[in-house]
Amino acid sequence: MTTAAHCPICAKPSVPDHAPFCSRGCKDRDLLQWLGEGYRLPGETIDTESLDTHRDSD
Numbered sequence: 001m002t003t004a005a006h007c008p009i010c011a012k013p014s015v016p017d018h019a020p021f022c023s024r025g026c027k028d029r030d031l032l033q034w035l036g037e038g039y040r041l042p043g044e045t046i047d048t049e050s051l052d053t054h055r056d057s058d
Contacts, residue, residue: 007021007026008020
């Protein structure tokens with residue numbers, strides 16, 4: 001027995017071409033959330049002031 005998967009954005013039935021989403025629009029909305037830092041993974045906070053951004057090539 002199989003169950004229909006639902007889109008994690010709008011809860012409509014998932015479409016195989018855009019799985020696990022229902023459409024290209026929901027797929028793109030999810031990508032924009034990741035790119036715009038709407039989604040975050042748990043972890044330690046990094047002090048950006050202490051990062052070595054420029055290395056000397058001696």
